[in-house]
Amino acid sequence: MGYSKRQVLAALIKVISTKNTVVLYHGSHDQNLKEIKDNGLFGGVFAGSLSTARSHGDNIYKIELDWNDVCENRDLSSHADLVRQVFERETNLDKNDLNYKYDFDLLWEIVIRDKGCDGLYTFSEVEYPLESEDEYDAEKEAENIVCHLLDEGDLGDAGWKAQKIRGIIAKKLGYKAVECSDEHGISYLVLSGANIEPYDENEDDDL
Numbered sequence: 527m528g529y530s531k532r533q534v535l536a537a538l539i540k541v542i543s544t545k546n547t548v549v550l551y552h553g554s555h556d557q558n559l560k561e562i563k564d565n566g567l568f569g570g571v572f573a574g575s576l577s578t579a580r581s582h583g584d585n586i587y588k589i590e591l592d593w594n595d596v597c598e599n600r601d602l603s604s605h606a607d608l609v610r611q612v613f614e615r616e617t618n619l620d621k622n623d624l625n626y627k628y629d630f631d632l633l634w635e636i637v638i639r640d641k642g643c644d645g646l647y648t649f650s651e652v653e654y655p656l657e658s659e660d661e662y663d664a665e666k667e668a669e670n671i672v673c674h675l676l677d678e679g680d681l682g683d684a685g686w687k688a689q690k691i692r693g694i695i696a697k698k699l700g701y702k703a704v705e706c707s708d709e710h711g712i713s714y715l716v717l718s719g720a721n722i723e724p725y726d727e728n729e730d731d732d733l
Contacts, residue, residue, distance in 0.1 A: 548596060550574060550589045550703075550714055551725060553582030564718040567686060569693045571722070572706075574713040579725075586725040589703075589716050596714065597701035602638045602692065609638060609695060616691050618675050628654045629675055636672070637688045637695075640707045643672045643681045693717055 550573035552559075562571055571587075573579065579586050602609065613619045613633050623629065631652035635641045641648050649656060649668050658664040669681055676684040689706050693715045696704035702720040705712055716722070 546593050548591050548593055550591065550716065551576045551579035552587045552589060552716070552722065553579035554585045554587060555583045557585050559585070559587055559722060562716055562718050562720055562722055564697070568690050568715055569697075570703075570715045570717040572708075572713050573703075573716050574710055576725075578710050578713070586727075587722050588725040589720055589722050591702055591716070591720060595702040595720075597692075597696035597699065597704040599638065599640060599705070601699065601701070602695055602704075605695070605699060608698060609634070612691060612695050612698070613637075616694060618677050625655070628652055629671075632671070633675060636676075637691050640692070640705075642707065643676070643684045643688065689715055 552571050552573040554571070564570065572582075573587075573589050576586070610630065613630065614621065617633060619629050619633060620626065632648065632654055635648045635651055636643055641651075646661075646664060646668055654668075654671075656664050656667050658667045672681060672684050673679060676687045678684040678687050689708075692704050692706060696715075697717045697719075701717070703714045703716045706715050
């Protein structure tokens with residue numbers, strides 16, 4: 527039995543519906559985190575449920591956002607021109623390359639539709655013209671293409687780069703956070719400009 531996106535979100539976060547806000551938690555090894563900066567690996571901090579935050583560090587921080595400040599996939603996909611500009615600046619997408627259309631479509635699937643970097647399925651979705659016929663060789667070829675486009679050495683780092691680019695686009699659109707698929711299901715990359723404060727363990731919570 528599968529779970530709907532709403533059910534997944536309900537398991538990850540606590541929503542104060544009367545205020546139209548979402549409360550997120552960030553776990554860190556930093557004992558004195560006072561602000562979210564736009565530098566570092568992701569250009570922000572990841573946050574989700576309280577239980578998830580506790581699995582990432584002993585120091586728990588609370589972030590409260592208006593739902594209107596949270597960017598979803600449909601918000602990103604509504605701004606193709608901006609996405610193209612960011613891709614051309616933040617990746618190795620080359621408009622002079624014969625595979626430009628395929629490379630752009632592939633990045634769109636990975637970054638905007640949040641499909642991830644691993645596997646041949648995304649390549650088949652965009653009908654990418656791989657040269658290799660053998661499945662193993664095709665997988666290696668696909669991996670090399672993704673790593674080249676995202677300018678990273680392996681698929682793990684490429685996936686992190688894709689999340690960072692989602693954050694860059696979301697921030698340019700005026701959002702303070704963007705949803706991302708990860709090992710927890712859905713988490714949120716919270717960007718600079720959002721308020722963060724230490725979580726009081728005496729607060730009543732249900733997550």
